[in-house]
Amino acid sequence: MHHGQVTATPVVGLVGNPNSGKSSLFNLLTGLRQRIGNFPGVTVEKKAGMLTLPGLPTVELVDFPGAYSCYPTSLDERLVVQELTNPAGDLFPDAIIYVADITKLDKHLLLFTQLRDLDLPMILVLNMADLMDTDGLTVDIPKLSRELGVPVLAVSSRENRGVGELKAAIADLLRAPEDFRPQHPFYEPGAGARDVLAELRRELPARNDYHALLLTHHAPWLKHIPEPLRHKVQQARVSHGFHSLRAQVEETMDRYNTFEPIVKRTVRHAGDSDSLSDRIDTVVTHPIFGPLLFFAIMLLLFQALFAWASVPMDLIELTFGTVGESIRTTLAPGWFTDLLVDGIIAGLGGVLVFVPQIAILFFFIAILEEVGYLARAVYLFDSLMQRFGLNGRSVVALISGHACAIPAVMSTRTIANWKERLLTILVTPLTSCSARIPVYVILISFAVPQVAYFNGLIGLQGLAFAGLYFLGIAGAMLSALVFKWVLKTPDRSFLMLELPAYRTPVWRNVGVTVFQKSKTFVVEAGKIILIISIILWAASTYGPAESMAAAEVQTQEQTVARQLSQEESADLLASERLEASYAGHLGKVIEPVIRPLGYDWKIGIALLTSFAAREVFVGTMATIYSVGSVDDEFRIRERLAEERNPVTGEPVYNQATAWSLLIFYVFAMMCMSTLAVTKRETNSWKWPVVQFVFMTAMAYVGAMVVYQLLS
Structure with missing residues (x-):
């Protein structure tokens, strides 16, 4: 680049250590809304934004991942070194804005001097200038600028200070890069x-x-x-x-x-200022109090997920129900109306009903991240997780998995080591997500008697519920251990992590996170659930012509013989048609396979439909057991209790079958959307297939053992 001449689209790179506030600055400069976290290496994806400066062509601003030096220990750092040592590459910057945390300047200058020796025109931005006053720091900026040989600016991205000056400095740098070349290198090779x-x-x-x-x-x-x-x-x-x-x-x-x-x-x-963060850390990272505090926070999180999400979830279900009903009454009855109501609207409702939980989960996680707590949790559990072939950062995914495996799998992007990330993605769906709750609730009532101890404080059913959660976690950890032996990879991982100082959350960043994660979920998972819903609807509505005709005749005979009311007759027709449909035939085909687990063809259909999403199980049972018109959970329970085996006359839902189903649901990979997200995050179909096969095998064997022992 010659003096006074600027390339067509100049590239300016934002570079700095993790937690230096780079992403916040990026948001301020480009106005693009991104994900910002207090987690090391949260920006693995390339982020670019356009910056307009007076008298210059539009500048492309690239937010490079956080890096500590030009000798990488993680994927993020490799990416930075690869781009900055390749002058022929698209991302090679014409100039660099180097962002350093003003309170940790002595640590943040290592990478700065390395890039300076690469002869890249640079500006040094001292971020977090708002902390200068609180921490009593004084910086002699002109002197620092002379000694480092670059323009130095103090900026606060939290308080939007110094951004105008920064833009002016970038423009100067791009107009005359020769004026900003280093005089002497910082380091001479030995x-x-x-x-x-x-x-x-x-x-x-x-x-x-x-x-x-x-x-x-x-x-x-x-x-x-x-x-x-x-x-x-x-x-x-x-x-x-x-x-x-x-x-x-x-x-x-x-x-x-x-x-x-x-x-x-x-x-x-002016005096030591870190003492407050350090004092808090004596408790938070304490070997005994640390984990206790962590579990207390998690309990609060699950409470919030159950208590707060239930109202918006009910509202969403009600809205979709109402919309469906009004469409049914306005449009002429026929296959199109059914497809619209039972296929598309039901499917959409099935996706959107989880948005409140995902939003609440990410709201909490974003706050914990912004405050600086998640980095501590990672540090606390790293050595334990390493034994299972995971990483401290896997904790976040395993926690999120209890709400929904989809955002949990997405949160593994912070894990630099590919093997540990892959293991985390593979085992996360074993933690019991919220979709399993309706299934657990109904089945536990058959599996566990309603007995309470200590004046009703501790109930057996509640203990069973907690037990299923622990079983899921144990399953995840043991599977990780097995995979650790199977997938041999040379790279050992090191957790290199700076514990950021505790800060109040930037609410703008929290909002951006919640919005983006929820949007990704709706768009990515939504497509798949919709398609499955439509296929399921078709399979359970249509069947071979003669079977369907026979079902109609059978219903008419029964209606006359048993003098059924119009409603009962409609319910009977629905269940007969289901048995005659393609889904019913499929249920009959897989019946021999699931017979050793204590299931009949009706449970078989429910298992198949729950692969779209686990919570479909309850709805499918309602449809199959012709509860059609009466839509009440307790009614389903009574109806299931009445169900008898046509050959032996025994109840179908005895203790053995109920426990067998519970174990199956703990381990089975019954979630198309999670498989879709696994495919997206690993970029191949191989891993979702591995995940599906190993989880289904665990579920099958576990359920069979339990059923055979109990019966």
Whole structure:
């Protein structure tokens, strides 16, 4: 780029450590609404926004993931190094805005000096300037700017301060990048590195010596280095005895020795201010009180999910019911009306009814993240999770899974290590989500007698309910352990995590998070549930012509013989038609397979339909047992209790069958939407298939063992 000339669409990169407030600044500059978290590495997806500056073409602002140095320990950091060492790439920036937390400047300058030595025009933004007053910091900005050789600006993205000045500085930088080149490098490579570089410097596509050094270190995995050159680099490293890790450590120490004195000379602290966060952490990260506090918070979260979500969920169901009824009364009866009401509207209702729970869950998680608590939970459980092949960050997914596995699977993006992320995605659906609740409620009443102890304080049914939750968690952890042995991968993971200071949440960020997650759920899961609902509706409405005709005749004979009322006759017709439909035939086909679990063809259909979504089970039972006109949960319970085996005359829902079904529902992967999200997050059909097969196998074997033992 020559003096005074600007490329067609200049690219400006936002770079900085995790938790430096980069994403907040990005939101302020571009006005785009994004996800912002207090979690390390939450911005794995590339985020770009347009920035208009006077007298310049539109600038593309790219928010790079948080990184600690040019020697990566996570996927996020690799991504940053890969883009910033590839001048031919699309994301290679014409200029860099380096964001550093003003209260942690001594830690945040390592990556800054490395990028400075890559000869990239830079502006240093000291973010969190609002904390300067509260923490009693004074920074000699002109001096810092002279010593680091870059423009330095103090900005507060929370209070929207200094953004105008920043835009002006970016414009200056793009107009005359030559004025912002470094005079002297911060670091000179040592003797060992110089020998290798002397040999490779001509071959490597590098802008300067430090760039060549980074390419030498990272050639084995950098995508833009061609295979023959990779091989050459490898040979040169071996022949000169170049030890990459040792060189990295030496360089890092050397850099600290260069910039720490600069920080000491320019930043003054008035007394120690971190003490409050530290004092809170003595309790929050305590080996005993920490987990206790964590479980208390989780209890509160589940209470909120049950108590607060029930009203909006009922309202949504009522609305869809009313809309369906009014459509039925306005439109002429026929297949189209049925498809619209029973297929599409019922399906849409099935998706949207979960939005309140997802919104509440993410509202809580976003607040815990903004406040800085989630980073502590991750730190607390990391060593325990590592034993199961997971990661501290998997805790968040396993917690969210109790509301709904879909947002839980989405939350695994913060896990850098691919294997740990994959394991978390695979086992999360085993935690009991809220859709299993209606199923548990009905079946526990058959499986467990209504006995209470301690004057009714502790009931057996309640204990069984809690037991099913624990069973789910145990299943998830043990499955993770099995996968850990099956999926062997070389990379060990390190949890590198800065515990952010406690702060009040930025409500704008919380709102953005809740909105975006809910929207993703509705759009992604919605498509699939709708399609399944329509297919299910068709399969249970239509059947082979002669069977359906026979069902009509059978109903008419029964109506006359038993003198049924119009309503009873309609219910009977519905159940006969279901048996004659394609779904009924399918139920009969799978009956021999599920007979060892104690199920008949009717339960078989319910199992099949619940693959669209577990909570469909109750509705399907209502349809199958011709409860049609009477839509009441207690009525279903009575109806199920009356159901008899036509051969033996025994109740179908005895203790053994009820327990067998409960165990099946704890383990089975009965959620199309979760499979869809797994496909999206892992980018292949292989893992959703693995997930489906192993969970269904667990459910089948578990249910069979329980049924055979109890009967």
